[in-house]
Amino acid sequence: MQEIWQALVQAVNLIISLDPEVIQISLRSLYISAASILIAALFCIPIGALIHFHDFKGKRAVINVVQTFYSLPTVVVGLFVFLFISRSGPLGGFELMFTPAAIVIGQVILIMPMLTGMTIGALSGVDKAIRDTALSSGASTTQAMRAILFEAKFAVVGLLILGFGRAISEVGAALMLGGNIRGYTRVLTTAISLETQRGDLVLSLALGIILIGIAMVVSVIMNILLQRY
Amino acid sequence: MDILQTVDLERRVGAAVLLNKVSLSVEKGEIFTIIGPTGAGKTTLLRLINLLERPSAGDIYFNGEKITDPSINAIHVRRRMAMVFQKPAVFNNTVYENVAYPLKVRGCHGKAARSDVYELLDIIGLGGYAKRKARTLSGGEAQRVALARAVVIKPDLLLLDEPTANLDPETVKMIERLVMQFNRERGLTVIMSTHDMQQAQRVAGRVGVLMKGQMAQVGKPGDIFYSPDNARIAGFVGMRNLLKGSIVRSESGIAVVDVNGRDIEAVSDLPPGTAVEIYIRPEEVVLSKSASDSSARNNLRCIIRSLTSNGPLCTVIVDCGFPLEVLITERSAVELELSQGQEVYASFKASAVRVLPPMTR
Numbered sequence: 001m002q003e004i005w006q007a008l009v010q011a012v013n014l015i016i017s018l019d020p021e022v023i024q025i026s027l028r029s030l031y032i033s034a035a036s037i038l039i040a041a042l043f044c045i046p047i048g049a050l051i052h053f054h055d056f057k058g059k060r061a062v063i064n065v066v067q068t069f070y071s072l073p074t075v076v077v078g079l080f081v082f083l084f085i086s087r088s089g090p091l092g093g094f095e096l097m098f099t100p101a102a103i104v105i106g107q108v109i110l111i112m113p114m115l116t117g118m119t120i121g122a123l124s125g126v127d128k129a130i131r132d133t134a135l136s137s138g139a140s141t142t143q144a145m146r147a148i149l150f151e152a153k154f155a156v157v158g159l160l161i162l163g164f165g166r167a168i169s170e171v172g173a174a175l176m177l178g179g180n181i182r183g184y185t186r187v188l189t190t191a192i193s194l195e196t197q198r199g200d201l202v203l204s205l206a207l208g209i210i211l212i213g214i215a216m217v218v219s220v221i222m223n224i225l226l227q228r229y
Numbered sequence: 230m231d232i233l234q235t236v237d238l239e240r241r242v243g244a245a246v247l248l249n250k251v252s253l254s255v256e257k258g259e260i261f262t263i264i265g266p267t268g269a270g271k272t273t274l275l276r277l278i279n280l281l282e283r284p285s286a287g288d289i290y291f292n293g294e295k296i297t298d299p300s301i302n303a304i305h306v307r308r309r310m311a312m313v314f315q316k317p318a319v320f321n322n323t324v325y326e327n328v329a330y331p332l333k334v335r336g337c338h339g340k341a342a343r344s345d346v347y348e349l350l351d352i353i354g355l356g357g358y359a360k361r362k363a364r365t366l367s368g369g370e371a372q373r374v375a376l377a378r379a380v381v382i383k384p385d386l387l388l389l390d391e392p393t394a395n396l397d398p399e400t401v402k403m404i405e406r407l408v409m410q411f412n413r414e415r416g417l418t419v420i421m422s423t424h425d426m427q428q429a430q431r432v433a434g435r436v437g438v439l440m441k442g443q444m445a446q447v448g449k450p451g452d453i454f455y456s457p458d459n460a461r462i463a464g465f466v467g468m469r470n471l472l473k474g475s476i477v478r479s480e481s482g483i484a485v486v487d488v489n490g491r492d493i494e495a496v497s498d499l500p501p502g503t504a505v506e507i508y509i510r511p512e513e514v515v516l517s518k519s520a521s522d523s524s525a526r527n528n529l530r531c532i533i534r535s536l537t538s539n540g541p542l543c544t545v546i547v548d549c550g551f552p553l554e555v556l557i558t559e560r561s562a563v564e565l566e567l568s569q570g571q572e573v574y575a576s577f578k579a580s581a582v583r584v585l586p587p588m589t590r
Contacts, residue, residue, distance in 0.1 A: 135281060139330075
């Protein structure tokens with residue numbers, strides 16, 4: 001148990017002393033996962049809205065499939081993307097392997113089902129009367145969708161935080177696609193995994209504490225923004 | 230001029246017929262009330278007019294334009310109407326933003342729009358509430374906001390779907406007053422549904438009775454309340470003393486109807502032998518202690534079964550071979566010293582008896 005206390009002290013030390021490598025790794029984790037969640041949201045919220053607002057045959061089945069993929073294992077995503085972007089894969093020519101972009105691709109695929117499915121859920125939670133009221137007030141279909149999304153804003157921001165959390169905390173895709181290259185693709189989770197293997201448990205724990213700290217700060221900022229708008 | 234017309238409007242969902250050949254004309258500037266029991270199709274009719282749902286058959290004309298035509302853009306039609314729903318729905322935003330929403334979606338921002346919104350907030354009595362979160366309002370306040378949101382765009386037609394259901398009496402009064410005020414001052418045409426007959430009587434110029442998806446009767450409130458077309462409507466609008474009988478003889482416009490062995494004289498041209506239903510308005514029956522006190526054609530000896538006082542009025546149920554409900558003032562009940570089991574005479578004019586043709590089923 002001594003390690004946990006030491007790790008706390010070391011985490012605080014690393015933060016206060018602005019250890020350049022730790023800062024760099026943390027920032028990289030932050031921007032890779034932020035990019036993943038933004039790109040995923042850009043696709044998933046409209047897709048989720050489209051599925052929600054249209055009645056079609058097999059809608060229930062589509063939603064079931066989407067929900068099944070919530071539990072997509074990170075290593076499977078890593079492997080899947082690996083097959084595409086490795087030198088012999090169909091996208092090999094882009095030379096994406098072992099770059100931050102490769103990690104972003106993996107994380108986007110990882111969180112897309114969850115983001116899409118939960119967008120549908122968030123929109124279903126909005127009273128049908130809101131849609132009627134918007135349309136009857138003269139809103140176009142797009143304007144009505146926007147009104148409904150606005151009503152679901154707490155749920156939507158909540159799922160963005162959740163998606164971000166899943167992205168920043170995953171290690172499978174980051175390791176397989178990024179390769180944990182120091183100063184280039186090393187992120188908090190891959191660093192923790194490496195330091196643990198090396199036996200530096202205290203540093204691993206300290207990095208873990210920093211990771212949770214980042215997640216907390218992001219969540220707090222989002223909630224402050226939500227209260228304001 | 231008719232602002233709105235529906236022609237043989239039908240709405241079916243699966244095997245259920247929600248609306249059955251509803252034809253209706255609403256004049257510009259009038260308040261038209263649709264009354265009917267729950268499930269009669271009132272909401273469906275209003276939603277069809279607002280193009281929130283599509284009819285299975287039939288057409289709707291609005292300002293002379295056939296709006297059920299597939300080539301018509303629903304938004305352009307909806308932007309000249311407004312609707313208030315039974316359950317007050319407000320956006321999770323400020324009161325100001327709620328009322329301004331229809332202006333916003335039309336791209337109206339400017340100063341004029343702002344002052345319109347503030348003026349309306351004053352009119353609905355929520356002047357100081359502009360910045361308040363609409364979700365924190367009471368049901369009645371939220372419905373007033375919904376009303377303001379509906380009229381802010383100065384629509385040609387306002388649709389109100391049971392706007393006062395489940396609201397407290399004070400708010401009901403206020404909403405009725407506002408609707409009548411908007412109708413008077415802005416020439417706003419209103420179609421309002423309600424299941425409250427008295428409300429229809431208070432606000433409506435004309436009333437349509439919708440029953441089981443069919444427009445059973447359309448007319449001035451008086452026509453419907455005092456001379457409903459059939460027994461079903463009479464029952465719905467709260468007619469008491471609905472009695473079955475048959476005409477035994479008929480002479481110069483006065484028919485004698487046999488009800489449970491008692492002869493009742495009524496104004497009717499129907500031939501003898503016709504099975505009819507009659508109703509006698511409870512307030513047009515007079516109770517007295519002797520038969521000679523009245524010059525009315527009908528004088529029935531009867532026994533008082535019950536007396537129920539409700540403030541200034543007293544409901545008396547008497548047995549004349551059939552139960553008859555009588556409404557008298559509390560004062561005359563005291564003067565006559567009425568009591569249960571007492572023998573009295575119930576008298577009423579032949580013109581106080583309304584004869585309904587046999588029910589068409």
